[in-house]
Amino acid sequence: MTTDTTTQDATPDATAPRETVLDARGVTMRFGGLTAVRGVDLTVNSGEIVGLIGPNGAGKTTFFNCLTGLYIPTEGEVRYKGKVLPPKSFKVTAAGIARTFQNIRLFANMTVLENVLVGRHTRTKEGLWSALLRGPGFHRAEAASRARAMELLEFVGLAHKAEHLSRNLPYGEQRKLEIARALASEPGLLLLDEPTAGMNPQETRATEELVFAIRDMGIAVLVIEHDMRFIMNLCDRVAVLVQGEKLIEGDSATVQRDERVVAAYLGEPFEGAPGDEEAAEVEQAEAHAQAQAETEEEAAAEAQAESAETTTDAAPGKENDR
Numbered sequence: 001m002t003t004d005t006t007t008q009d010a011t012p013d014a015t016a017p018r019e020t021v022l023d024a025r026g027v028t029m030r031f032g033g034l035t036a037v038r039g040v041d042l043t044v045n046s047g048e049i050v051g052l053i054g055p056n057g058a059g060k061t062t063f064f065n066c067l068t069g070l071y072i073p074t075e076g077e078v079r080y081k082g083k084v085l086p087p088k089s090f091k092v093t094a095a096g097i098a099r100t101f102q103n104i105r106l107f108a109n110m111t112v113l114e115n116v117l118v119g120r121h122t123r124t125k126e127g128l129w130s131a132l133l134r135g136p137g138f139h140r141a142e143a144a145s146r147a148r149a150m151e152l153l154e155f156v157g158l159a160h161k162a163e164h165l166s167r168n169l170p171y172g173e174q175r176k177l178e179i180a181r182a183l184a185s186e187p188g189l190l191l192l193d194e195p196t197a198g199m200n201p202q203e204t205r206a207t208e209e210l211v212f213a214i215r216d217m218g219i220a221v222l223v224i225e226h227d228m229r230f231i232m233n234l235c236d237r238v239a240v241l242v243q244g245e246k247l248i249e250g251d252s253a254t255v256q257r258d259e260r261v262v263a264a265y266l267g268e269p270f271e272g273a274p275g276d277e278e279a280a281e282v283e284q285a286e287a288h289a290q291a292q293a294e295t296e297e298e299a300a301a302e303a304q305a306e307s308a309e310t311t312t313d314a315a316p317g318k319e320n321d322r
């Protein structure tokens, strides 16, 4: 009976009305003369896993940084559950958005458990005096935090390593720990920046299951990833960024079929693609260089054949010695 209730509570009701968790409108980010993100709109609703893909340098991480207060967008607005987000990352975390980083950012000399406890600080109500005096309130809060941190480690499969130093974990487990730490702030939206980078296929598969489980806990997910199979299996919706602009957004099948997306990934220019002319110039130069190299090779082969004819009495094995 108890188990049934828990399962039902954890699984989002597909018929329940969707709430807009994240609403980014016209987000633009310029660095001097470079526009890394241009006028991007994106929403994430409760119960959704949304993918953000695009070639290297497309602006995905910059967009994430605009959502999490690391960057203040040059233009545009980001709302979380209807409220405009404050331009400070710790306030964004307190509001309910947590993230992981492309380059893992753990406290290497802290234990696995301590890393998760750090992630709980935005949810700990005990103030400075309580912490200094270490009164009963502090001890109660600390015990509750540790219990929750252990639950989260259990959830990601790292409870047995709670007392290990985080720097001693294999790479795949460090990524899991980053996720546990992000979950420790009890977010309503989790942003994952390349969660499977450097993972083997089994670890990637396990991460897929983990993200589904996070969604089933009632947390909406926005994920950047280069592994297409992972994205297509996982996401309800996928948005594609190319050179800072949103090229297309749709379900996995629609995005996968779109020839502009295929072209952007394979590096093939599509009609009207930004940088078309430059790509054509590079192609032309490469073709020219190759033709020249072939002509030189032919000339060298001819010269070699001629010299072989004039030295017919060369000792056996001479050819190999050269």
Ligand SMILES: Nc1ncnc2c1ncn2[C@@H]1O[C@H](COP(=O)(O)OP(=O)(O)OP(=O)(O)O)[C@@H](O)[C@H]1O
Pocket: 031, 034, 036, 054, 055, 056, 057, 058, 059, 060, 061, 062, 063, 102
């Ligand atoms: N702080 C910064 N200052 C100047 N330029 C930046 C800064 N951050 C990013 N850029 C530039 O903005 C563009 C987008 O970079 P970004 O890292 O957001 O792309 P990305 O899609 O996340 O790439 P990748 O998939 O390789 O991680 C790049 O041209 C990058 O060099």
